[in-house]
Amino acid sequence: MRQYILFVLFFFVLFSFSFLKKKEFVFIENIPWPKPIHNYTQTPNYEAKFQLGRSLFYDPLLSADSTISCSSCHLSFTGFAHVDHSLSHGINGQIGNRNAPALINLAWSPSFHWDGMFSSLESQSLNPIESPIEMNMPISKLEKTLNLKNNYKTMFYNAFGDSVIDKEKILNSLAVFVSALVSKNSKYDKVMRKDKGVSFTDQENRGYKIFQIACASCHQEPLFTNHSFKRNGLLVDSALNDLGRYNVTNNPKDSLLFKVPTLRNIQYTFPYMHDGRFMRLKEVIKHYSNLSFKNIELSKELRKMKALGEHEQKDLLSFLYTLSDKEFLFDKRFQFQR
Amino acid sequence: MIAVSIFGQHQIQKVGIHFFFNQEPLMANKKHLLKDSFSYVSISNFKFYLSEIKLVNKTQSKVYSKSDKIQLINFNLLEEEKSTFENDFISLEVPSGIDDSCYLSFVIGVDSTTSRAGNFTKSLDPTLGMYWAWNTGYIHFKLEGESNLFSKTSPKFSYHIGGYSGTYATQTHCISRLYFPLNGENNPYINIDLKDYLFKMMKLYKESMVMIPGEKAKTFANNFPMLFKQ
Numbered sequence: 001m002r003q004y005i006l007f008v009l010f011f012f013v014l015f016s017f018s019f020l021k022k023k024e025f026v027f028i029e030n031i032p033w034p035k036p037i038h039n040y041t042q043t044p045n046y047e048a049k050f051q052l053g054r055s056l057f058y059d060p061l062l063s064a065d066s067t068i069s070c071s072s073c074h075l076s077f078t079g080f081a082h083v084d085h086s087l088s089h090g091i092n093g094q095i096g097n098r099n100a101p102a103l104i105n106l107a108w109s110p111s112f113h114w115d116g117m118f119s120s121l122e123s124q125s126l127n128p129i130e131s132p133i134e135m136n137m138p139i140s141k142l143e144k145t146l147n148l149k150n151n152y153k154t155m156f157y158n159a160f161g162d163s164v165i166d167k168e169k170i171l172n173s174l175a176v177f178v179s180a181l182v183s184k185n186s187k188y189d190k191v192m193r194k195d196k197g198v199s200f201t202d203q204e205n206r207g208y209k210i211f212q213i214a215c216a217s218c219h220q221e222p223l224f225t226n227h228s229f230k231r232n233g234l235l236v237d238s239a240l241n242d243l244g245r246y247n248v249t250n251n252p253k254d255s256l257l258f259k260v261p262t263l264r265n266i267q268y269t270f271p272y273m274h275d276g277r278f279m280r281l282k283e284v285i286k287h288y289s290n291l292s293f294k295n296i297e298l299s300k301e302l303r304k305m306k307a308l309g310e311h312e313q314k315d316l317l318s319f320l321y322t323l324s325d326k327e328f329l330f331d332k333r334f335q336f337q338r
Numbered sequence: 339m340i341a342v343s344i345f346g347q348h349q350i351q352k353v354g355i356h357f358f359f360n361q362e363p364l365m366a367n368k369k370h371l372l373k374d375s376f377s378y379v380s381i382s383n384f385k386f387y388l389s390e391i392k393l394v395n396k397t398q399s400k401v402y403s404k405s406d407k408i409q410l411i412n413f414n415l416l417e418e419e420k421s422t423f424e425n426d427f428i429s430l431e432v433p434s435g436i437d438d439s440c441y442l443s444f445v446i447g448v449d450s451t452t453s454r455a456g457n458f459t460k461s462l463d464p465t466l467g468m469y470w471a472w473n474t475g476y477i478h479f480k481l482e483g484e485s486n487l488f489s490k491t492s493p494k495f496s497y498h499i500g501g502y503s504g505t506y507a508t509q510t511h512c513i514s515r516l517y518f519p520l521n522g523e524n525n526p527y528i529n530i531d532l533k534d535y536l537f538k539m540m541k542l543y544k545e546s547m548v549m550i551p552g553e554k555a556k557t558f559a560n561n562f563p564m565l566f567k568q
Contacts, residue, residue: 072470
């Protein structure tokens with residue numbers, strides 16, 4: 001009997017340890033990464049807020065007719081991009097005018113949306129909820145809806161020490177969840193960290209060199225974006241007529257500039273660009289390989305780029321595949337909890 | 339294409355799938371001109387799930403063979419992308435000694451149990467672009483392209499037909515009236531011609547985008563059998 005109790009105790013201790021371990025979530029930097037801008041990990045009840053944010057992220061209650069959740073357009077398995085949808089569709093099947101970007105390492109991002117319209121994750125989150133073509137849910141109505149749900153009242157209590165549900169708490173917990181979507185275990189990261197037994201193939205190495213010369217000035221390591229607004233040589237889609245950054249600043253110099261997106265998990269976040277015009281990564285590389293260099297509207301980083309041959313294009317592609325992080329894409333913590 | 343190979347007591351019967359637009363072989367992004375030689379339709383993306391594939395007799399009272407596979411048929415794949423799955427053919431194990439005439443029966447789409455289960459392997463991998471979200475499940479059928487019949491300035495059209503619960507489940511049971519003798523000499527195949535189907539849907543809705551479960555999606559699904567030609 002005594003043995004039995006000891007045995008149970010042992011497992012209890014083991015279990016609570018694994019529980020504790022699951023709870024902590026910190027930014028461990030093995031290679032120099034910049035400090036995150038939106039860092040919530042030190043806020044009280046971080047884990048409760050994370051879980052609440054996750055529940056909200058997957059809940060179609062956030063939309064007027066209870067059909068659309070954040071995950072309708074941001075799918076975990078594809079880096080939270082709207083895979084195979086060039087333009088996103090929201091409530092009643094209405095089509096937006098931009099491609100839903102991946103949600104990866106946004107804790108480091110000074111601005112959000114393709115034109116940098118928002119500077120905090122909280123203000124960003126309000127946008128899809130209230131947008132008439134996305135979720136079409138006035139936030140005051142959402143407050144009322146959630147305040148009638150006992151399970152949410154408990155979750156908000158655990159997260160904020162207060163079961164009254166309001167706009168600030170809703171947006172804050174969504175921000176906590178989204179900021180936790182950190183991808184840093186790709187092959188690239190493992191090679192950079194000098195993990196045992198991981199190295200680039202010759203082809204990946206050649207591709208990395210090309211990348212550093214041709215792409216890294218904008219898609220800067222280790223985040224694979226420098227968060228600036230640039231023009232990468234795309235012709236304007238006359239049907240959408242999207243002027244990009246100009247919409248925010250009204251400065252003619254900013255016309256047709258778009259935010260440099262991260263390239264992490266790029267293999268899975270198709271289609272590509274702000275309007276999802278390219279289905280395949282191959283087509284993107286072709287685009288960069290055949291730029292018209294006389295085009296003065298091209299950002300300066302690209303004006304001196306030399307055309308890439310077929311082999312170089314393949315090498316570059318194989319390097320980009322090393323940015324895929326399956327641990328992140330299939331992380332159960334980020335998925336809908338069945 | 340190898341039509342039949344001997345496999346123990348069974349034969350493996352391969353059934354190819356051929357794609358057409360108005361009886362012309364379908365080509366990705368090619369402008370298929372219509373009669374007036376001014377209007378066109380081009381297809382950039384066409385894929386759908388095939389499941390519950392069975393070989394049955396005419397009255398469906400006997401099932402000779404069935405497959406547990408859920409296949410993603412994908413018309414527009416590059417050669418190097420083709421290796422992973424059975425993208426443009428069906429293969430079935432067939433017991434020897436059937437002298438009845440056989441019919442192929444299948445469902446277009448993913449059933450609700452599978453949609454709910456969250457088994458994300460093989461053809462159900464969400465990175466293949468056919469998964470919406472936990473509450474809406476899989477897109478059963480996706481057809482995208484361009485046609486100036488919609489609008490000259492924005493000719494794009496997108497049909498994402500899916501849904502698995504409530505009144506709007508859109509999987510339809512579809513018996514294609516396909517007959518093939520099992521003598522091992524023929525290469526049976528299914529013909530899919532998009533024209534009649536697409537035109538009927540365009541007439542009904544005049545809408546270039548149907549991308550959510552609902553009444554419209556259900557009508558789209560109910561008409562799937564029109565796609566299959568002998």
